Amino acid sequence: MDELNRKSLEEFSGSEKFPVIAVLENVRSAYNVGSVFRTADAFLIEEVILVGYTATPPHKEIAKTALGAESVVSWTHFSKAEEAIHYLKKLDYLVLGVEQTSESVQLDQLDHFVKHKVAFIFGNEVSGVDQKTLELCDGLLEIPQFGTKHSLNISVAAGVVLWEAVKNSPMFIKINNGQDHLH
Numbered sequence: 001m002d003e004l005n006r007k008s009l010e011e012f013s014g015s016e017k018f019p020v021i022a023v024l025e026n027v028r029s030a031y032n033v034g035s036v037f038r039t040a041d042a043f044l045i046e047e048v049i050l051v052g053y054t055a056t057p058p059h060k061e062i063a064k065t066a067l068g069a070e071s072v073v074s075w076t077h078f079s080k081a082e083e084a085i086h087y088l089k090k091l092d093y094l095v096l097g098v099e100q101t102s103e104s105v106q107l108d109q110l111d112h113f114v115k116h117k118v119a120f121i122f123g124n125e126v127s128g129v130d131q132k133t134l135e136l137c138d139g140l141l142e143i144p145q146f147g148t149k150h151s152l153n154i155s156v157a158a159g160v161v162l163w164e165a166v167k168n169s170p171m172f173i174k175i176n177n178g179q180d181h182l183h
Contacts, residue, residue, distance in 0.1 A: 009072055018172065019117035020045040020165045021093060022158055025081050025133060026124045030055035034065030035155035036122075041069035043166045048075045049084050049119070065155075081121065081133040093119045097137040098161055099129045100150065104140035107161065111168040120161050122154050 007015060022036055022045065033055050040048050050056050056077050057063070057070040078084040088095050094116040097104075121137065123129030134140060143152060143160055152160070166172055 013072065015044060016171070017044050017046040018166050018169055019093075020162060020169070021047045021049060021088065021117075021119035022162060023049040023051060023081070023084055023088075023095075023119055023121040024054045024154070024158075025121055025129055026052040026127075027054045027122070027154055028125055029154075030059050030061030031065045032125065032153065032155045033059075034062040034067075034070065036158045037062065037066040037069040037073050037075075039155070039159045039162055040073045041066075043162050045162060045166065046074065046117075048073055049088075050075060050077045051081050051084050052079065081130060082136060085121075085133070085136045088119045091117070093117045095119050095121065095136070095138050097121045097123075097129045097134045097140045098142070098157060099123065099134060099140055100142045101134065101140050104142040107141060107143050107164055110141065110161075110164050115170065118165055120158075120165070122158050122161075125154055 020043070022040055024033060024036060027033055033050065037048055054077075055062055057075065062070050076087075078087065085095050096118060098120050120141070121129050121133060123133075141161065143157060145152070
């Protein structure tokens with residue numbers, strides 16, 4: 001692990017996190033939830049928020065794909081997305097729904113949003129983000145897709161969007177320019 005430059009649990013806990021939050025609304029598969037926890041750990045994001053019937057730790061299927069990330073990444077559960085959005089806005093987060101709609105902007109426009117603390121809402125594997133939830137978002141974002149399928153597994157979509165948010169954040173740009181270190 002030293003050769004890979006991985007953080008210890010103590011180092012991870014004490015590290016400054018990227019001001020990015022993943023919100024999972026009514027995600028059916030606990031394996032998908034675990035995968036998002038693992039991505040959240042990899043990208044050192046602030047928190048994962050679980051909404052509705054989305055499985056919460058401790059859970060065997062979450063643990064199988066999270067590989068321990070569920071015990072180091074901060075998480076919160078809300079019964080309704082409205083409660084989660086209220087919580088996020090109170091903390092001054094910009095809330096973006098990740099969904100294909102006529103109002104959504106393409107992922108390559110994300111750099112306009114990540115100057116702020118940002119939270120992304122990812123929805124159910126079949127029905128996506130609930131319409132009422134979308135109406136409460138500050139904006140909508142979609143991942144461009146060029147093949148015959150126009151959807152991605154939620155864990156894949158979260159990985160793509162969270163990486164874009166982290167790599168475009170002022171904190172990452174500062175670190176990448178050698179001006180600071182992640183501590």
